[in-house]
Amino acid sequence: MGRLGCTIDGTLDVSKFNEPMPWIGIYVAAASAACAMAMAVDVFHGFRYRKFWFPCKFFSLNATTLTLIAVAIKLSVDLNTSMPRRHDQLAKLSSGVFICTVMGNFLPSLGTMENKEIIMNFMALAILVITAIVNICIQLATGVIFVFWRQHAIVMFVMLVLLAIFASSAVAIPTTKSYFELKYSKKIKLAVKECSDKTDVSVPKKLRDDLMRYWMMAHTSNPQFVMGRSATCTASGAFCLISAATLAQAMLRSYLIPRSFKFCHDESDYKWSTTLVLVTQTIAVAVGTIAPACRWFTAINFRCPIKANKACRCEFKIEHYWIKKLIQWKECPLALKICGRQGRKLAHNMKNQFLDFCIRMQTGIVLVSKLVRLISIFVVSRYLICCRWCNDLKRLLKGNNSVANDNSGSNSQPNPMLELRHFVMHLEGEEELVDLMMENNCDAPHHWIQMGKKKQPKYLIQLLEKSISSREFKGVNEFDSDHVPSFDSEEPPNCWALPVVTLTSIAAALPNIDPRSIKQLRNSVSEGLMYIKVVEDNLDDKRDVVNVRKASEIVWLGVDLYHKWLDVDLHKMALQGKGPKEVLETLADIAKNRFMEFRKKDISGCLRETPSKWPIKVLAANCMYRTCQTLVLDYESRDCKSSEILFERLSAMISDIMGACLTNLKQVISTLCHHSTIEEREESVRRAIILLGKTQEILKILDRQPLPSSDPDQLASIDNWRALSRQKVPPQFVSSSMDGNTDSTGSSDLYLTID
Structure with missing residues (x-):
């Protein structure tokens, strides 16, 4: 009878059911480590190539990463395994924060997808997130999660907000792409004309100018950069910081003030592997928060300087590209073949009401995102302005003599920065950021050329x-x-x-x-x-x-x-x-x-x-x-x-x-x-x-x-x-x-x- 899984008296033998659990914990830790490594490579790639909006090159939203995440959050969706000790409960919390972190990293990758691909990947992510939230709520109700309930509530709220931000951003992407494609086709003609008109300039200088124009157009219209500097992506970075801070606060309190929480003395079925999962996911959260936090900080840095003070005056204006796709869907007739005039009328009215609700939701999400960005600006604006004054003072002290020597010959030459300004691709509401985007990216071609010179054949x-x-x-x-x-x-x-x-x-x-x-x-x-x-x-x-x-x-x-x-x-x-x-x-x-x-x-x-x-x-x-x-x-x-x-x-x-x-x-x-x-x-x-x-x-x-x-x-x-x-x-x-x-x-x- 033992071979059939039963004891001598015919009851089910459960003595060996929990033996594989530590190996499952190792599997979860390995999946978390793989995600952490991919996010770390993206961070390294961003710093190495001076892309401080950190495009998603190695860790993007696709079937592979969603499968890894589904494995990595196994502890969050485990409904009936007891987690009595401190590190067990912290591992439950870290899995939820891990979801928020990967969502914040995923957001710019929406810009690289086709429309159908966006829908399919978003639906898969939504199913995963909602499943995790439902399972966490069940565990809070059954007592599997018996501490850190406030932290879990904050993390679940952040998950829902990030999911809403994902939906809002996905709706705007097709409109922004078509807009930039049309604008690029016009700018390229202007670039060719300016290049052919300038015959009195030396060839090396002309070449640098040509490459600068192409770089500025390509960089500022890059869908990932457009998404990275948007209000929704800025807000997602702030919420990722909140979720990471929530985990850090829970860990510090539980270890530094152990009397504030009461844990049990039993051992989890996962045994020592929960500690491995906690350490791995904590590292993943720390590494994964770098990119969303830097995008948040960079976007605020764009909005904070003295030159961009006017940008805050229209902070709560909803640009048309956020809701244009929804309006187009509303204006299009239904393709359903419903018999009867009343049936078609009812379906049409329901569609309009649903899309009106979606437009209001989209407007609300964008407004909340802009409010988060505005609050962030007020929080860090003084620090950024002080840093800018210090940098300007350094440049003034270093370049005082050289500027005096160059002024004599520079008056007769046109300002190349003014010409380059025409090739900055921007959306409605970003007019005040044109000069800042130009100044922050005009030296990139020189950096790439120097990098190429180091590898000459x-x-x-x-x-x-x-x-x-x-x-x-x-x-x-x-x-x-x-x-x-x-x-x-x-x-x-x-x-x-x-x-x-x-x-x-x-x-x-x-x-x-x-x-x-x-x-x-x-x-x-x-x-x-x-x-x-x-x-x-x-x-x-x-x-x-x-x-x-x-x-x-x-x-x-x-x-x-x-x-x-x-x-x-x-x-x-x-x-x-x-x-x-x-x-x-x-x-x-x-x-x-x-x-x-x-x-x-x-x-x-x-x-x-x-x-x-x-x-x-x-x-x-x-x-x-x-x-x-x-x-x-x-x-x-x-x-x-x-x-x-x-x-x-x-x-x-x-x-x-x-x-x-x-x-x-x-x-x-x-x-x-x-x-x-x-x-x-x-x-x-x-x-x-x-x-x-x-x-x-x-x-x-x-x-x-x-x-x-x-x-x-x-x-x-x-x-x-x-x-x-x-x-x-x-x-x-x-x-x-x-x-x-x-x-x-x-x-x-x-x-x-x-x-």
């Missing part, structure tokens, strides 16, 4: 400086000759990376070459391929080079890690003592044999398809064969009678191909700046600025080289570049610097340049 820069002089990127045409017979009537298309990888493989197979030179070339190519990939990912919209690009990646993996081209050991070939010409002929024969072997085994007819769909190894073999044959045909005329001379020539060709490809970086930066969705726009512009910082020296080197066309779109592909260079009557070569003139490109896009 030093080996690539050395190769370009050494090999590119006034060659006019001749290596783009020299690696493949039309005189080499083809395997097929039609040649596969080229990408920028595969010729570079093939030439590097040949260089690694040459005998009597200093290993340090080969290592430096390999490092240069490794750095260059990263930027070639950036160019091809952003500018190459042709599907016919997908296999060619894969071939370059696979071949380079073998060359870089194992010194092998496919399965040919390049290091072993270099040690065989063959001459340079013999190495080229050997590699050409190997590539040819690979192609022919595949042709014989080609039962499925892959080679009869278009060359762009050839297998990856066949494409690599074809490129190796043509490159080696081209070098053999030109071997005598180039006087490459030693490995060192041929190695230098290969290095120059590699440098030319990578340099020609990287002239497209200006167009890549332009594409990253304004070809993205509103949710991704700020991150895209930030990546463009960092890319500029990394490649600034490269662009200076390449800016001295002539280009075969003034149209950047024609230079994105290596095949187009080769075709333009081989024209019988070539067009006049133009400088890679465009001097800010976008009319000659035939495109309305802005192409950023650097000197």
Whole structure:
């Protein structure tokens, strides 16, 4: 009978029912720790990238985090397990405060979601929160929770308020997104016009101004930043602080004044694991409160300074975007097919009454949020104003001499801050915050550029400086000759990376070459391929080079890690003592044999398809064969009678191909700046600025080289570049610097340049 869970007398054996409970406590602590770690990473990300409104990048509202939270709050919803001791009751309270903390962290992530996604995630969160509140109320009634009932009441009230704030914010998000999309489309035209009008400004300064405009537009219209500076998000930060303070007060009183509470002496079924849960969730609450508190403080800092005193005068005005969506729903007829005029009339009236109630609720929630913000302003305004006066005094003392020297030449120049003010995206009611948002974010591009400069590709820069002089990127045409017979009537298309990888493989197979030179070339190519990939990912919209690009990646993996081209050991070939010409002929024969072997085994007819769909190894073999044959045909005329001379020539060709490809970086930066969705726009512009910082020296080197066309779109592909260079009557070569003139490109896009 024991096997069936019964005792000898037939009653249920419950002796082992509580044995797994400590393991359940460990499971709860692990889920809480995972949430704490994700919130900590978001905090670190915000400080590192100077985003003091702390966007939700790693801890956002989704199915995964909701599942973790459901596990982490297990103690709050446990109805019948006794929790007699101090740490048991505190663990119950910490679980409730933990819910408030994660809700405060989640709020900005609503800005990254589509409308349907917002509804589904909000409903899931509402079910979770309401379930927790109901279970806590049951435990208060049954006596499972017998102390800290005031604290539990405060925490449950905060949960309901935060849930209402979530609903209020979710209603306004679609309206603000559509507004900023429309406004951005107008501002981008103004930015392009101003960039094209300023031809008397130096290229570096013009470039900084261009990036500043794009950054300001992208940053101030970022849906998470819009949500982070809203009244509802500010209020959520205040309520998170209240919930955290409630937990801190309960813990301090219970440990420092133990006589104020009466606990029991029995042991919980969770045993020692409740202490682990309490410690973990206390840490999670402490870490998770940082982001909501900083958003609260930053929003108040925006509203408190002397320049923004007028912002408090209209504090209780309800902007239209808060209720516009509800009004639209009210004006739309019901899609329900109800028989009878009276039935349709009743349904319509009920819908209108419900939406009128929702509009009043929305208005009330926004008013309460603004009241919380106003009270917060009065509480901390004196401290913030004193800090501002101290900072202004420091700047005045430090910059007194420099200001006196600069005044003589600054009067004739227009104030760039006044121009930048036009590109700050703001909502109704935020007019007084435009200058503050501009001042707080105008130095961000400089910070990103400096961050990029710390990661410049030093080996690539050395190769370009050494090999590119006034060659006019001749290596783009020299690696493949039309005189080499083809395997097929039609040649596969080229990408920028595969010729570079093939030439590097040949260089690694040459005998009597200093290993340090080969290592430096390999490092240069490794750095260059990263930027070639950036160019091809952003500018190459042709599907016919997908296999060619894969071939370059696979071949380079073998060359870089194992010194092998496919399965040919390049290091072993270099040690065989063959001459340079013999190495080229050997590699050409190997590539040819690979192609022919595949042709014989080609039962499925892959080679009869278009060359762009050839297998990856066949494409690599074809490129190796043509490159080696081209070098053999030109071997005598180039006087490459030693490995060192041929190695230098290969290095120059590699440098030319990578340099020609990287002239497209200006167009890549332009594409990253304004070809993205509103949710991704700020991150895209930030990546463009960092890319500029990394490649600034490269662009200076390449800016001295002539280009075969003034149209950047024609230079994105290596095949187009080769075709333009081989024209019988070539067009006049133009400088890679465009001097800010976008009319000659035939495109309305802005192409950023650097000197």
